[in-house]
Every structure is written in C-alpha cells, then in structure tokens.
Amino acid sequence: MTLAVRAVAAVLAYVGVVLAPLVFAAIGATDPGYGFWTNFSVALAFVGLAMMGLEFVLVARFKPVAAPFGQDALLQFHRQIGFLGLAFVIIHIVISINWGAILTFRAPAFIWVGVAAAAALVVLVITSVWRKRLRIPYEVWHVVHTLLALVLVVGALVHVYLVNQYLSSLWKQLLWGLMSAAFLALIGWVRVIKPWTMRSRAWQLVHVGQERGQTTTLRMAPPAGEEFRFDPGQFAWFVFNRSPFSLTSHPFSLSSSAEQGEIEIAVKALGDFTSAINQLQAGSKVYVDGPHGVFSMDQDEGPGFCFIGGGVGITGLLSMLRTMADREDARKAILIYANRDWESVAFREEIERLEKLINLTTVHVLTQAAADWTGERGYVDREMLSRHLPKGYRRFQYFICGPDPMMDAAEGALLGLGVPTERVHTERFNMV
Known part of the structure; x- marks a missing residue:
C-alpha cells in the first residue's frame, strides 16, 4: 500500500472515529425536551470529545500512523485540533449549561464534572499557546500538559456517563465503553508499556562537544548488539539521565550520517533544558525513541x-x-x-x-x-x-x-x- 493510499485511509478513519460518537448518540435519542440549539451544542461536544481522545493518537509516535504525513505535521495538526476542540466546548457550554444552577452552587454532579473537564481544556490551551510568555519551563509544561489532557478526556467521558441521556441502551453503553477503553489504552501504551520495553535498552552518551552558535553536540552509542538504522534527516525523542518512564522527552534531529553505527545530535542553547545540556557527562544513560519523520533525501530521490x-x-x-x-x-x-x-x-x-x-x-x-x-x-x-x-x-x-x-x-x-x-x-x- 502506497503512502498516498495510507494517507487517505488514515483521514477516512479519523473522520469515522470523530463522527462515531455522534451517530451513537443520535440513534434512538427521543427526548422531546431538547430544542435544536441544545441538540446542536451536544453534537459539537460529542465531536469535540472524539477529537480530544484522538489527540493521544497523534502524539503516541505510532510509525504506521505518522509515515504518510510526518510526525512534525501530526504535531501541528494536534495543535490546531486543540483550538477547534476548545471552540466546540465553549459553544456547548454557552448554549447548554444551566447558569443559574452554577451560580447558586446547586448544579448536579455531571455539570461540575463537565465544567472541570472544560476548565482543564482552557488551561491546557492557554499554557501551550503562551508557554514562553508565561515563562513555563518546557519540562514543567510537558508534565502539566499530560495531566490536563488526562483530566480533560476522563472528565468528559464521566460527564457523558453521568448525563446518561445518550446511554439508553446496552449496545450504546458497550460502544462508549470500548471507546473509553481505547483512549485509556493509548495512555497506557505511551506512558507504561512502551517505556517498559525500553528500560533494558539504554544507550550510552560517549562524547559531548561544543560548536559555534552556542551549540552542543552529543554522540551516543546504541545498546550492545543492537543496530540503529535511520534515514538521513530523521529525528528521535531522547530522555537523558532519567527513567524511560519520565513524562518528559525531547525531540532532536539526527545530525550524523545514516551510514555510521553511532548517532549524533546538535542542540542549541535556547533556554530550559537545552541551556544545561552541555553539562551532561560521557557515560550517561540515554533512552532513544526513534527514528521518526519523513524529512529525508531517502524518501524523495532526485537528480x-x-x-x-x-x-x-x-x-x-x-x-x-x-x-x-x-x-x-x-x-x-x-x-x-x-x-x-x-x-x-x-x-x-x-x-x-x-x-x-x-x-x-x-x-x-x-x-x-x-x-x-x-x-x-x-x-x-x-x-x-x-x-x-x-x-x-x-x-x-x-x-x-x-x-x-x-x-x-x-x-x-x-x-x-x-x-x-x-x-x-x-x-x-x-x-x-
């Protein structure tokens, strides 16, 4: 299957998953008390929820998913979808929420859970867009971003279950349960299973060098007996001197030749972690997740x-x-x-x-x-x-x-x- 065909299939699958909760909710929904605008806001909320769940797929570093587009393109799409999801949630809240119950603190539990999920999304977007202006270190932001995303998706799912309006039949409950399990499984894969497989495959930092332009070069050797193959121009995610279960990892392009056994990266001191990277010592453990990306002359041959x-x-x-x-x-x-x-x-x-x-x-x-x-x-x-x-x-x-x-x-x-x-x-x- 060519990359173009895989790209089309991936887009169709994405659209299908995004619209699936809306279809599940619409089939058999017969509450006459809801008007058009309330139903419209609920529809947007369902679509937004599916988008937020799929955000985990976009950053899970699944090579088959990223191959047709490139991981950097998926990260940009991840950011834009966050804005769209925020817009959907705000519209849903403005139209549907019982403001009187909120202001008098008499709202039922499902409203407060929904408000908490929405607040998590707002804070997540604000801290991402204005991270540098707010002077939030990358490592702190990464941890907060992950926790807020978890609160957002889990809170939204609990909100749906507590409303119960769209879970009137057993098969709907099963379908929603499967989707909820899939979202949580993605988190488990990224934060538990994948790091577990990496724990015995630590690389070794063998050289730290200095270049002009406040740039540090790091050369690393793979675990004994392992061969690391990559296309020139690709990148990887790195964890230095920490457990592979660390919430924070850093993406860097590989600067070394694809024909060499060791790999090298170059890091410019731009603040946060990068300003202290020259203090790393040879012999340090490094965990490498890669290679990733389609930015390579091997992907696009020419004269x-x-x-x-x-x-x-x-x-x-x-x-x-x-x-x-x-x-x-x-x-x-x-x-x-x-x-x-x-x-x-x-x-x-x-x-x-x-x-x-x-x-x-x-x-x-x-x-x-x-x-x-x-x-x-x-x-x-x-x-x-x-x-x-x-x-x-x-x-x-x-x-x-x-x-x-x-x-x-x-x-x-x-x-x-x-x-x-x-x-x-x-x-x-x-x-x-």
Whole structure:
C-alpha cells in the first residue's frame, strides 16, 4: 500500500472515529425536551470529545500512523485540533449549561464534572499557546500538559456517563465503553508499556562537544548488539539521565550520517533544558525513541538537492550531507545556510570538509554581517535563490528547516520560482 493510499485511509478513519460518537448518540435519542440549539451544542461536544481522545493518537509516535504525513505535521495538526476542540466546548457550554444552577452552587454532579473537564481544556490551551510568555519551563509544561489532557478526556467521558441521556441502551453503553477503553489504552501504551520495553535498552552518551552558535553536540552509542538504522534527516525523542518512564522527552534531529553505527545530535542553547545540556557527562544513560519523520533525501530521490537551513535547523540537513559523503554520492548539492553572523555559523569547518568530499556548493547568508563580508546579506528570498540555483533546479528536491519565518519565506520563494510543490519539503517542530 502506497503512502498516498495510507494517507487517505488514515483521514477516512479519523473522520469515522470523530463522527462515531455522534451517530451513537443520535440513534434512538427521543427526548422531546431538547430544542435544536441544545441538540446542536451536544453534537459539537460529542465531536469535540472524539477529537480530544484522538489527540493521544497523534502524539503516541505510532510509525504506521505518522509515515504518510510526518510526525512534525501530526504535531501541528494536534495543535490546531486543540483550538477547534476548545471552540466546540465553549459553544456547548454557552448554549447548554444551566447558569443559574452554577451560580447558586446547586448544579448536579455531571455539570461540575463537565465544567472541570472544560476548565482543564482552557488551561491546557492557554499554557501551550503562551508557554514562553508565561515563562513555563518546557519540562514543567510537558508534565502539566499530560495531566490536563488526562483530566480533560476522563472528565468528559464521566460527564457523558453521568448525563446518561445518550446511554439508553446496552449496545450504546458497550460502544462508549470500548471507546473509553481505547483512549485509556493509548495512555497506557505511551506512558507504561512502551517505556517498559525500553528500560533494558539504554544507550550510552560517549562524547559531548561544543560548536559555534552556542551549540552542543552529543554522540551516543546504541545498546550492545543492537543496530540503529535511520534515514538521513530523521529525528528521535531522547530522555537523558532519567527513567524511560519520565513524562518528559525531547525531540532532536539526527545530525550524523545514516551510514555510521553511532548517532549524533546538535542542540542549541535556547533556554530550559537545552541551556544545561552541555553539562551532561560521557557515560550517561540515554533512552532513544526513534527514528521518526519523513524529512529525508531517502524518501524523495532526485537528480540533485538544495538544502536551506537557518541556525540549528542545519542539523537534519547535515545528516543528509554527511550521508552523501559516506555513500560517495556524486549528485549536485547546494546548501543555503542562514545565520546571524559569521562567528555563530555552527559546523563551519565540517561543511568546508564536506565540500571537498562531495559535489557541494555552500552559500552563507548573514543578517548581521561585518563590513568586510562579501557574501550574501539579509534573508533568504526569491532574488537571492535565483542567483544561486543551477540550471534544471526545478527537478531538484528541496529540504528546508529553521525558524518559521525563514521557512515560510524560502518555501514561498521556491514556489514563486516554479519549483513544484511536491519537491519542497519542510520540517517544523514549533508545537508550543
């Protein structure tokens, strides 16, 4: 089955699961006391509940689910669905809730449980959207996010059971029970079963190095007797010096060649955990969940490649370049590398080494260049790209990774130059 067919099947399955609770509720519902708008709000609540339950699927790192889309795309979809679910819940509350009972504290239990679930959703969205403004450390946010999501889904399910209006028959109770069990099973898989399988497969941190641009490189060796295979450009989730049952793990792109036995990542000090990662010691235990992602030259073959990176976004691109060198790949490669200034260009010497091994041309772009800088200045745009792309560039494969504004500009510029959409590949992890 091709990835395109799997993608269509996954979308249809998603829609089916989202609408299933609504169908279950509608069949046989005969309460004449509900008007159109109340029934409409209840319908939105059912759809929203199914969406919230499926949020666990989107972040459960199931490779068959992520393969047609890419894990980064699923994470972005996960975020947008959170906004939509919040809108559905707010509409449901505004239309259906008995405000008099709430204000006089005489509401029945099912209302208070529903209010608690809704409050959990509101706090979850606020702490995700404004995490940095609220200065919530990533690790704290991750734990709070997980707990709030659990309160949200379990509370919403309990609310449905306590209302009992839509559980009038045994078969409906069984169907709702199966859906509830499925949601909880997903949590169990992610937080218990999968970490349990990883507990005896600890990796070892073998080297900690420093690069320009406040970037730390970490090289890790797999457990004895195990071989770790990945496509150049993919990423993995890492847990350092903690139990595999830790609620917090960190996604990083692999920067090493796919032809090497060990793996390497590069981490820029951006705050929270990343600012202290250079304090890790060789010999530390590391748990690795991966590889993940479809951002890879092995996924999208072409006669040549153009890699466009900004800052630490060079990581996955460097993996592809290193892999080309190890494979003695003779195809043309162009690297457009944007940074603030010349001294912050991470892996500068490594890129110069690769230029001697493969057919690579590098174009450095600096936003704060010194007066004597003779290279490209400013930002990656259509005019700048048109000066450096070779003949036949429309047949190349393009890989872009970096800050969102740079990625948006580069992607738009390539499309404006006539590069087919299917040849432009991006990877975004700005989920919160």
